[in-house]
Amino acid sequence: MPTDTLSQTLSALADPTRRSILARLAIGEASVTELTEPFDMTMPAISKHLKVLENAGLIVRSKSAQWRPRKLNAGPMKDVSEWLENYRQHWEERLDRLDAYLTELQHHEPFNTDPNKQDIPS
Amino acid sequence: MPTDTLSQTLSALADPTRRSILARLAIGEASVTELTEPFDMTMPAISKHLKVLENAGLIVRSKSAQWRPRKLNAGPMKDVSEWLENYRQHWEERLDRLDAYLTELQHHEPFNTDPNKQDIPS
DNA sequence: CATGTACTTAACCGTATAGTTATATAACCG
DNA sequence: CGGTTATATAACTATACGGTTAAGTACATG
Numbered sequence: 001m002p003t004d005t006l007s008q009t010l011s012a013l014a015d016p017t018r019r020s021i022l023a024r025l026a027i028g029e030a031s032v033t034e035l036t037e038p039f040d041m042t043m044p045a046i047s048k049h050l051k052v053l054e055n056a057g058l059i060v061r062s063k064s065a066q067w068r069p070r071k072l073n074a075g076p077m078k079d080v081s082e083w084l085e086n087y088r089q090h091w092e093e094r095l096d097r098l099d100a101y102l103t104e105l106q107h108h109e110p111f112n113t114d115p116n117k118q119d120i121p122s
Numbered sequence: 123m124p125t126d127t128l129s130q131t132l133s134a135l136a137d138p139t140r141r142s143i144l145a146r147l148a149i150g151e152a153s154v155t156e157l158t159e160p161f162d163m164t165m166p167a168i169s170k171h172l173k174v175l176e177n178a179g180l181i182v183r184s185k186s187a188q189w190r191p192r193k194l195n196a197g198p199m200k201d202v203s204e205w206l207e208n209y210r211q212h213w214e215e216r217l218d219r220l221d222a223y224l225t226e227l228q229h230h231e232p233f234n235t236d237p238n239k240q241d242i243p244s
Numbered sequence: 245c246a247t248g249t250a251c252t253t254a255a256c257c258g259t260a261t262a263g264t265t266a267t268a269t270a271a272c273c274g
Numbered sequence: 275c276g277g278t279t280a281t282a283t284a285a286c287t288a289t290a291c292g293g294t295t296a297a298g299t300a301c302a303t304g
Contacts, residue, residue, distance in 0.1 A: 007136050014132035026212060032251060045293055047252060066250050066301040074212035081206045081213075088203070090148060090196035154281060167263055169282065188271040188280045
């Protein structure tokens with residue numbers, strides 16, 4: 001089980017149910033019951049998904065009477081977005097001179113290929 | 123097992139070994155032997171990781187004598203990046219009037235919360 | 245205080261994942 | 275052809291994941 005933050009965020013996001021929950025929470029707070037409704041799934045199943053999202057720091061739990069509403073916390077997504085930026089030029093297929101130059105720059109101090117110091121591109 | 127493309131991409135990325143492999147391939151093509159070297163892991167293990175990356179469309183396999191060099195294909199990362207854009211305003215904590223307005227817009231046609239039509243925000 | 249509502253947790257199950265070792269395939273090289 | 279190099283596949287193991295049902299906890303209310 002990889003325990004690093006980025007892995008945890010990515011694997012939390014790698015499930016359509018959880019992404020759908022996040023989409024709902026982007027609209028605003030919601031109770032577990034509300035979050036369960038759209039799915040053909042029991043509440044404990046949703047509860048587990050919520051725990052995964054919470055452990056990844058993507059949602060926070062508050063408290064109001066017997067309700068435990070969840071709120072979106074997009075913070076960790078920023079890290080994913082920033083990590084992805086390392087690769088943007090690779091998916092933008094600009095095969096012109098400038099792109100070649102940028103690629104060349106990339107080759108000098110591009111990515112951290114040391115598996116012991118991952119995901120912290122200098 | 124979620125089979126949708128975005129889930130497949132995200133779960134392929136949710137492993138530090140695989141991200142490190144991608145970082146290496148961002149520099150240029152590499153053989154399986156070269157890709158194995160930095161890791162304290164056997165070649166079959168890396169071979170499996172490569173299969174995961176290949177199934178996610180993040181790398182492609184070519185052929186040169188007895189070598190099967192892998193090449194980065196960042197295409198699927200673009201989809202992740204675009205999906206994340208839906209949430210950018212949530213991690214950019216601009217709590218001013220404009221942000222409130224944008225958030226209000228977001229509330230009108232924001233995300234797809236229907237679990238049967240996920241990840242295709244209109 | 246008893247009952248209902250809103251969860252959470254435990255125990256269990258089937259399948260997937262990540263690694264291993266051992267074996268197979270494929271291409272090159274003398 | 276026979277050996278070596280490069281890689282893939284098979285078989286196995288241990289652990290993680292995603293779901294279930296059933297039982298437990300916490301607050302609200304009559």
